[in-house]
Amino acid sequence: MxxxxxxxxxxxxxxxxxxxxRLAVMAILHGLSPAPVxxxxxxxxxxxxxxxxIPMAFSLPQSEFVGxxxxxxxxxxxxxxxxxxxxGNIALRALDLEKFPPDLGQFDYIITHGLYAWAPPAVQDKILAISKAHLAPRGVAYVSYNALPGGHVRLMLREMMRFHLRGVEAPAERIGQAQVLLQWLAAAQREGNPYGEMLKTEARRALERRGQFLYHDELTEVYAPVYFHDFMEHAARHGLQYLAEASLTELQPREFPQQVLDKLEELASDPVLRGQYLDFLRCRKFRQTLLCHQEAELDPAWKPDRITRLWAASAAEAAPAEGAAGAEEFRTPQGAAMSTAHPVARAALRSLVEVWPCSLSFAELLDRVRQRSGLPSRAEDAGALAEILYWSAAAGLVELHAHPPRCAARAGELPVASPLVRLQLRQGLEVSTLRHTTVKMEGALERELLLLMDGTRDRTALLAALSAFAESMDPQSRPRVGAESLEHALAKLARLVLLLA
Ligand SMILES: C[S@@+](CC[C@H](N)C(=O)[O-])C[C@H]1O[C@@H](n2cnc3c(N)ncnc32)[C@H](O)[C@@H]1O
Structure with missing residues (x-):
């Protein structure tokens, strides 16, 4: 079959x-010394x-990858x-986890994304058994899974869809009919009804995703969201302990009243218990848990000096803020925001904003902060900067890296787009950025520009080739091509982190 x-x-x-x-950053912040990325x-x-x-193997030529x-x-x-x-540094192998060869050696990072909660118990067990047996002593294993209690909401919709699809076998028909049901459920709801709002939100979320995702993620035979504490019990049976979540922003609860935060703090010595109650509070749906060997010595207490080993980047933009004199607001396109008049914080964030999409090491950033703030150098600035970076990262304003992506802040004389992007554009509109995210390239001209940027053309050659391409387009929708629009497009592609340094 x-x-x-x-x-x-x-x-x-x-x-x-x-x-x-990311796994390395979280390991360093929690007191583990992981292998260099x-x-x-x-x-x-x-x-x-x-x-x-594949994008990881492309950007880390000295590292080795097995999938x-x-x-x-x-x-x-x-x-x-x-x-x-x-x-030459990646091997992809077609095999069932049940037949995982024991001789593949040890790995510094083991990743299982989008499989655990969709797998029968024997495969779930195998994921953790492999993650234990093949993890290097200082290694980090990442396992994502759908979590409870939030998974109950998704489970409810899934049961409705599977009922509706009884007897329907053909994949395209299953996807189509499931979408019809979701639209019907969402459109039927009146405002102000909490059950209806929840149903509508969840149905719309499923409708926003591609049909293939719906087919597999919502309609498969096996779907088993788990409570965090049950997942961790399973991991512990395999000799693995909790390191952290993959996202720093999720670890720091900021949205609850102080008395709730105080109660959670009482559980600080047991991160799994604290995490479980946090999941109850947040009605958590999804986790991306990092594990390490039970024997590894961790020190999860926040230590500012750990951040001095990292790089920082920020996609934020700066604007004057209301309130305190000299305050500035920094806001990312995703909505993370912070207002500050603190001279070190302002100088640090401004320095990062200027170099985006590139990163600065802690030492480089500290230098720039000192030059920029014009204040005399003080020993305590380093400590203040470490605190600021940590909390800005926890707020989603700053990215931390153990090995920053090799990308260009602006297009050079002979601009080069990532070869992976140029190949992906043959298949569709979605491409992988050098920050390991996905962007959809809607504009035909920008797509053509990416295809042309193989490092052999300067701006004059790019302009000539783009003009010829534009001439071939329908006159009704033909964009204007000129030196200014080329510069604008190049700057946009650099900001999207698609250009190689
Ligand atoms: C939901 S997809 C996730 C793919 C990818 N990790 C991602 O997140 O985009 C689950 C993948 O696990 C694979 N899979 C499921 N059971 C497996 C097993 N027993 N052994 C090996 N692969 C398996 C499927 O073929 C599928 O490619």
């Missing part, structure tokens, strides 16, 4: 939160077409892409 994932391919994309760099071994279980692993998945067509598609990119 054909594998469901071969029957209906599952588009696989990069996930910044499961990049080895630029020279490490990474394993992904259930890697699909390698959408997550396994039982969907043979997905693995073959990934292998073709690796061949086209000439990658």
């Amino acid at each position: 054909a594998d469901a994932y071969d029957l209906v391919p599952y588009p696989s994309v990069p996930y910044a939160q499961a990049h080895a760099d 630029e020279r490490c071994r990474v394993l992904e279980l259930g890697c699909g077409e390698g959408g997550h692993l 396994v998945d039982r969907a043979a067509d997905a693995i073959a598609a990934g292998q073709t892409l690796c061949g086209e990119l000439g990658l």
Whole structure:
């Protein structure tokens, strides 16, 4: 019988939160000394077409990557892409986890994304057994899963869809009819009814996703969201302990009243118990949990000096803020925001805003802060900067890196777009950024510009080729091409982190 994932391919994309760099950052912040990202071994279980692993292998040529998945067509598609990119540091293998070869060695980072909660108990067990047996002593394992109690809401809709689809087998029809039901459920709800609002939100969320995701994530045979404490009990049975979540912003509850935060603090010595009550409070749906060996010595208490080993970046923009004199507001396109008049915080954030999408090491940033603030250098500035970076990262305003992506802040004389992006554009509109995220390139002219940027053309050649391309377009929708619009497009593509340094 054909594998469901071969029957209906599952588009696989990069996930910044499961990049080895993120795993390393979280490990460093929690007192573990992980392997350097630029020279490490990474394993992904259930890697699909390698959408997550291939961009990592491309940007970390000295590291080694192994991906396994039982969907043979997905693995073959990934292998073709690796061949086209000439990658010699990645092996994608078509095999069932049940038959995982014991001789693949140890890995510094083991990633399992989007599989645990959709797998039968024997496969769940195998994921954790492999994560234990093949994890290097200082290694970090990432496992994402749908969590309870929030998973109950998704479970409810899934049960409705599966009831509606009884007797329907053909994948396209299953997707189509499920979407019709979701639209019907969402449109029927009146405002002000809490049950209706919840149903509508969840139905719309499912409708926003591509049909293939709906087919697999919502309608599969097995769907088993778990409570965090149950997942951790399972991990502990395999000799793995809790390190952290992959996202720093999720670890710091800021949205609750002080008395609730105080109560949570009483549980600080037991991070799993604290995390479980936090999940109750947040009606948590999804977790991206990092594990390490039970024997590893952790020190989760926040230590500012750990941040001095990291790099920082920020996609925020600065604007004058109301309130305190000299205050400025920093806001990212995703909505994370902070207003501050603190001279070190302002100078740090302004320095990061200026260099985006590039990063600055802690030492570089401290230098710039000292130059910019014009204040005499003081020993305590380093401590203040570390605190500011940590809390800005927890608020989603700053990204921390153990190994920052190699990208260009602006287009050079002979601009180069990532070769991976140029290959991906043959298949569709979605491309992987050098920050390990996905962007949709809607504009035909921008797509053509990316295809042209192979490092052989200067601006004059790019302009000539783009003008010829524009001439071939429908006169009704033909965009204007000129030196100014080219510069504008190049700046946009650099900001989207698609240009190589
Ligand atoms: C929901 S997809 C996730 C793919 C990818 N990790 C992502 O997040 O985009 C689950 C993947 O796990 C694979 N898979 C499921 N059971 C497996 C097993 N027993 N052994 C190996 N791969 C398996 C499927 O073929 C599929 O590619």
